[in-house]
Amino acid sequence: MSLPDYKSPGKQSSPAILHSPVVQLNIGGHLFSTSLGTLRKHPGSRLAELFSGQPKLRTDTEGRYFIDRDGTHFGAILEFLRTDRLPTEDVVEVHREAVHYDIKPLVKQLEETPQFFGELVGRQQFLSRVPHYKEHIEVLIRIARAEAIAARHSNIMICVLRTEEDLGFYDNAINSLEADKESVVTFGPWKATPSVKDLLDCIKMDIERQGYRVSIQPHSMDKGFLFKSYDFFYKLIFTWW
Numbered sequence: 001m002s003l004p005d006y007k008s009p010g011k012q013s014s015p016a017i018l019h020s021p022v023v024q025l026n027i028g029g030h031l032f033s034t035s036l037g038t039l040r041k042h043p044g045s046r047l048a049e050l051f052s053g054q055p056k057l058r059t060d061t062e063g064r065y066f067i068d069r070d071g072t073h074f075g076a077i078l079e080f081l082r083t084d085r086l087p088t089e090d091v092v093e094v095h096r097e098a099v100h101y102d103i104k105p106l107v108k109q110l111e112e113t114p115q116f117f118g119e120l121v122g123r124q125q126f127l128s129r130v131p132h133y134k135e136h137i138e139v140l141i142r143i144a145r146a147e148a149i150a151a152r153h154s155n156i157m158i159c160v161l162r163t164e165e166d167l168g169f170y171d172n173a174i175n176s177l178e179a180d181k182e183s184v185v186t187f188g189p190w191k192a193t194p195s196v197k198d199l200l201d202c203i204k205m206d207i208e209r210q211g212y213r214v215s216i217q218p219h220s221m222d223k224g225f226l227f228k229s230y231d232f233f234y235k236l237i238f239t240w241w
């Protein structure tokens with residue numbers, strides 16, 4: 001077996017990036033081949049900086065330049081650098097990679113696509129008006145995981161208060177609940193046009209984006225005709241297997 005070349009004793013030479021226009025990449029285990037011109041297409045980007053002058057990256061055992069980051073969507077980044085073509089799928093994920101690599105033209109064009117525009121300007125702006133939305137999503141997942149021991153499902157009660165008027169009925173509603181009141185996660189109220197169903201769709205979507213399987217069902221309370229019925233409650237069901 002031949003030994004690697006050395007420029008000086010004890011120091012291995014870097015791949016000759018400046019002597020070959022073809023660059024082999026290993027992005028978190030995903031392998032790519034491209035050119036220096038492609039990587040340097042946008043001089044202000046992080047990729048251009050990494051591959052300008054003396055290489056600033058480690059190499060794997062095969063001599064490929066290694067970037068320790070998930071490379072699932074890096075192909076879409078290269079496709080844009082090569083052809084200016086935008087992805088039609090996983091737009092939000094590709095946008096995250098474009099921001100990381102600081103490819104400003106790609107970031108700008110992705111933010112103007114219908115998919116990303118609807119997510120950024122529509123859904124996210126709505127959720128920013130729902131108090132503590134992200135924190136409540138984290139709480140739901142934490143409770144579900146705590147209740148998953150030796151169980152196929154985790155059931156969590158959600159209370160959704162659409163308006164300030166609904167908030168005024170909260171104490172009576174929560175007292176009428178037969179389930180464990182301390183574990184109820186309450187959303188709202190909010191000042192925006194989307195409905196309760198829209199919020200429930202967002203909750204399901206954001207939890208499933210993290211890899212969980214969930215469903216949401218209305219929680220029915222049969223207290224008889226002498227008692228006021230509240231439709232604020234929903235059952236969030238995590239399915240583990």
